[in-house]
């Protein structure tokens with residue numbers, strides 16, 4: 371069975387998007403997902419995104435990492451779905467209902483990502499600790515902040531984000547038993563009261579060009595620590611996002627999304 375898809379990205383964080391609002395797709399098993407995401411033999415992507423019908427929001431957005439794990443949230447994918455839908459909409463996700471809308475320029479999308487949580491059990495962590503200054507370290511990375519923005523993030527503030535061997539420390543931290551659902555790992559440098567530089571090791575996908583939820587988690591962590599104001603830019607390897615922690619406690623993310631190409635995928639080859 372050939373299934374049409376749209377290859378998209380948000381600042382280089384790339385997705386294979388299946389629009390299943392009207393069509394019923396075969397089940398996306400772990401073996402289909404990993405084969406599809408494989409950059410050598412499949413289409414290649416960081417995440418697979420399914421748009422489906424919802425009974426509690428306009429649409430449901432499902433997110434599957436390149437390793438086949440289904441997860442709660444993806445900021446860049448929300449903007450990609452916003453670009454495809456070309457209209458304001460609410461999206462049901464495993465992390466809660468979020469909202470998207472076109473934002474001025476043709477490919478710019480604004481996303482209300484919902485309310486962040488800092489409770490240790492909501493991250494989740496394996497045991498109680500202060501999530502604003504965690505008494506833990508992995509080599510040179512220490513005292514991170516933990517934030518849940520639908521999905522779990524750990525944020526380390528460092529002098530030079532480029533200098534951190536994230537390809538080595540990222541997988542160690544992601545899989546540490548302190549994080550029962552694993553964790554996304556952010557290393558950030560505060561450049562000014564309204565500017566952060568960020569690199570992200572994503573749970574289930576590794577180093578990516580950008581991570582929207584990572585930008586949101588890092589911005590609110592820096593805001594809680596008093597390092598930046600309530601509106602800041604976050605510069606990632608793939609480009610810049612604008613993040614605001616609004617008075618109603620929700621996080622607004624603004625940035626672009628793009629379509630790379632369209633195609634069709636033979637599900638049966640991988641089932």
Ligand SMILES: N[C@@H](CCC[C@H](N)C(=O)O)C(=O)O
Nearest residue numbers: 444445446521573581582583
């Ligand atoms: N790239 C995404 C985050 C995707 C999910 C993440 N890897 C997880 O496992 O939580 C983003 O833009 O937020």
